[in-house]
Structures are given as structure tokens and as C-alpha cells.
Amino acid sequence: MTITDVARHAQVSTTAVSKVVRNAYGVSEAMRVKVQAAIDELGYRPHHAARAMRGRTFTIGVLLPHIRNPFFADILDGLTEEISASGYQAIMVQSGGQDPAAERRAGDALVDRQVDGILWVAPCCAKAQLEQLARDTPTVVLGRHDRSAVYDCVLDDDEVGAELVVEHLIALGHRRIGHITQKDDLPGRAAALLQTIRARTYERVMTEHGLAAHIAVAATSYSEEGGYEGARQLLARDPRPTAIFAGADGAAFGALAAVHEAGLTVPGDVSVAGYDNARMSGLAHIALTSVDQDGAVMGKTAGRLLLERIDGRTSAVRFSVTPTLVTRRSTAPPSRS
């Protein structure tokens, strides 16, 4: 089926049909309605037709650990903005984020759907698996610190970000600062994971300030549940920490709940800081100090890099965002009680 069929059915010119399909200027509302009715009646699929002609599917596959992380929504918004101008659609699959076998099935599902490129957010599998995928499908990996010659990387400088938080808390006068990290059961490749870098940086900065004896890490997960459980572990210590650095905002939200439930106040009894600067963190009743790594820019950049690779670039690119600290009311000097 072509626009000629639609034009005949609607009894208008092919130019008029083409204009309506492209959403071009200079089309009357009556014409638009008429053509759209013909398109609907015939079941004509203009985008599908264009795609089939050009030999692409015009889809970008996005592998996410989970859609529950609000930071991923920022990434997706940036990606969508960048690729939709070129007629691309993002399709997403949840990988679960903790199981390389599930991640592989999720990746396979995208490859089977013949996406033109893949954005893989925070993968937990081995680098070899990423490279195997990238040899067949243009790939951008977001949030991992491995270096590769076959895929592009978009990442946050997690060492800078974690250092900003810990230095901020120490400058406020905190000494007993606890950290909530994501437990990693995957042996042998932890060093490239952002949670490892944030946790090691926390330990390094504490040690540099002579606070090694106060290092306290709760290894749970970067989720609300993980932050809640991690904060409960840290608050059970005697003496308890006066500040908690959660490695992600989701975990920080859970930590805020745990502090509240323990009958303590934020920041009066415990300061809490997160990482990602999710939109929710800026809401006035939450006001969470956090690290901004600009997810929209990361997503937009990933989209641009994918389009470049689809158009033929084969050299690998590494794009790093330098994060900034956003201080809000959830952090303050420790009380002198």
C-alpha cells in the first residue's frame, strides 16, 4: 500500500497525503481529517512503509535494570528528545539489574526485535558480553567505567561526585558518616561498576581525613527498600552516625523513611545525602542534598552517539559528565548534643 492508494481513496492529491503524513505546514484542518480518515480506513502505515524502504527499523533498544529508578526517566527523556527528531522510537526492556542471565535474555529480546542500536544502562554482565553484543549492533553503555574499542561509553565521573558529597559532610563537621551501597554478587568485575567507585571513594576520602575508624558501609541496594534497610543497619550502631551518604536518591528516600521511623529528625539528628538529583529530590518537602549528573544530557548524548554509529562511525567514543553537588535542607552541621 502506498500514498497513491490513500490519495485515491480520499480523492485528494498524493502531495496532500504526503503533507498530512509528514505533518507539514499549509494543510487545512478539513484536508487533514479527510486524509486521516482514509489512512485509518485503509490501515495505511506511513512510518512502516518508509522504514521498510530504507532497510532500518528506526528503533533504539534501551536496556534498563528497572523502570522504578526515577533517574532512568531523565535519561529516557533526553534520549527520546534526541532520537525522535530523526524518526526513531525507543523500546525498553527491564533487565532486573542483578542477574547476568536475565540481562542476556533481555538483550537478546531487543536484538531479536531487530533494533538499529542499543543503549545499555548500568549493565551488570561481563565486558566480554557487552562487546559481543556491540560487534553486531551499534551500542552505547551508560554508567559503566570499562573502556572498550567496540562500544561508546556515557558516564558520570562517579569519583568526583562521591568526593563532593563526603567532603561536604566533613566540612559541615560530621565525622561518623555512614554509606549505603549496592551489594554486588558478581565476582571479578566490580571495579568498573559505579557503586564500587562511589563506595571506594567514600572510604578513600574518609581515610584521607583521618576518619578511617568511622567508616561504616551498609551493603544493600540502590532502591527505596535497600536504603531503608541500610539506614536501619547504620542507625543501630552505637554511637550512631550523624550523617548518611546513600549512593543513589532512591536509597536516600528509603533512608529518610528509616530515620523518621526511628523518631529522629533530618537534618537535626542525621543528615542524609543522595546521588542522582532525581526530580523528586528537589521537591520542597523532601529537599535532599544530592549529586547532579544531568541524566537528560547523558540520555541526549547517548542518542546522538547511537545515531552516529548507525550512520557508520566505528571508532569508540567516551563521554564523561562532571557532576555537581546540589545542597538542600537534608544536610546541616551535626547537633552538639
Add this chain to the structure above:
Amino acid sequence: MTITDVARHAQVSTTAVSKVVRNAYGVSEAMRVKVQAAIDELGYRPHHAARAMRGRTFTIGVLLPHIRNPFFADILDGLTEEISASGYQAIMVQSGGQDPAAERRAGDALVDRQVDGILWVAPCCAKAQLEQLARDTPTVVLGRHDRSAVYDCVLDDDEVGAELVVEHLIALGHRRIGHITQKDDLPGRAAALLQTIRARTYERVMTEHGLAAHIAVAATSYSEEGGYEGARQLLARDPRPTAIFAGADGAAFGALAAVHEAGLTVPGDVSVAGYDNARMSGLAHIALTSVDQDGAVMGKTAGRLLLERIDGRTSAVRFSVTPTLVTRRSTAPPSRS
């Protein structure tokens, strides 16, 4: 490529390969590692092979307005739990939720990817478009109140839910109760949309209690931004409402921020209630009164209905969840000042 090739390469039996692929019991760790190494080296795709044999793609397409709504994550968890046991994978596309043309492109992208079934969450398009899709692809629509003979419906009894909230606030002693709804620019089919039903129920219950003069609706959107803006509009009224019923939890979070920013307290000055009982609403520092429609059960049911349709059922099913009210600290009697 078959498991025979993998067995030969790994120098083990085909039975052993089959067990590893099926993740069956009684496989030693050494055997698992050996077979997996052969699978990786050969690039064998067990699931893909099984799919090709059975003539299905073993994917369910999910159309979501946006991944930023935390309630959708509950739905997706329920869906994934149900379909993964049958070897299915969910792939998602964001539709934007406010533009029928964008929604159509998103739906087309899923059809083009040859999904075996589609779960369409809170569509904004005409029923005719849903039925056109459903004639070709097994379809379940979640969150719309139209009745159809060609697709299944999973929905919340939004009239019951909204009534629970408004009756609760009136029973607490509130009279000036404002409502935040989602603005709908789509003419002619508003009655089937959940936001319309929630808003009309609010107006009906207010009127039944002789409070018609106090009806105040801010028509923004079911998002944090929409809730923030909507609450600012309501709080600018003189006298201002003593309670706000936001049609969705995301909007309620934004409303909480607006109340806080105006120097008012929750629930001292203004009670706030939401709808959806998103996980975040239960966190101790938020403690939002909300309506629970059990997203996980809705997602699980949608998955079951899709699998039934894929297996040949053609009669249409309608599954309605009766919601319950979860009262928390964000609602209380109005202060007598």
C-alpha cells in the same frame, strides 16, 4: 545452530547442555561453567532457537504513557512475574500519554516488532483505534472504562476509589476540598478516562453533601509538576481549601511540595490525599493517604489475559479491581483556627 553443536564444542552430552540451558537441577557448577563457555564462544541463542521453532516472538509489548509514574512500575512487576514463567519478555514503549498521533507511532513500533500481545496502559486515543489494533494483535487495555468485544479490560473501579477519598475528607470535617485532575484536550471520549471519572465522582460526592459551592478543580496533570501547579492554584483561593484530593500520587507529591513551600503544614493547615498508593507514599516521611488499586494484581491479571488470548481465547473479558483507602498522616481534621 543447535544444542548438538554446543555439546560437541563443550565435549559434553546434549542432555547436559539442555539441562544448563533450562537451568535445571542436578548440574554441577563445573559443568555449568563449561557449557556456558561453549554457548558464549559459539554465540548460541537457546531462547531464540526455541522461539523460531514455535512461530512466536515470546514478547509482550507494553505501551505506557511514561515510565515516570511509579504506579506503572507496580503494574510492570506484576506483568513480568506472570509472563516470565511462560518464557515471555515484556518490551515497553513510552507513548507520551497526551498525543494520539504519538501514541499511534508507539503502538506501530510494537506491532512492527512483532510482539505476540500488547498491554496498553491508560491510552488516550479513540476506542476505534484500540479496536483496530486489537483485531490484529491480542490486546489488553488497562485503566480505561470503555467496553469492547475485541480486547480485554483491566481496570480499577475509579468511582469507588474517588468516593472513598472524598467521603474520608468530609468525615474528617473538611468542607473546602479542592481537586487536582489531568487536563484532557481530547474531545468526545472523556467519559471513559479514569481522570474524568475521578473528577466527576469528586463533584458528585461534594454535591451530595451540600458542598457544591466549595467545588474547586485545578486541571493540570497527574505528574509532580502538575500537582505542584495545581496546588498553587488551589492555595491561591480565598479562603483556601483545607484539603486537597490529587487524582494521582505523583500529583500529590507535587502538591505536598507546594503546601510546604507556601509555609503551610500537612496536615495541620492542609490535608493532602492521592490515588494509586505508590510505594513511595508509604514511606514514613511522606505518609500519604491514598487509594490502593493493587497495581501488581492488575499487571499480573493483564499478563494472564494476554497469555490466554495468545493461546486462542477470543471472547472479551473485563476485570475490575475494587480499590481500598489507605489512611496515613497526611490527612487529619481541619484545624479550628
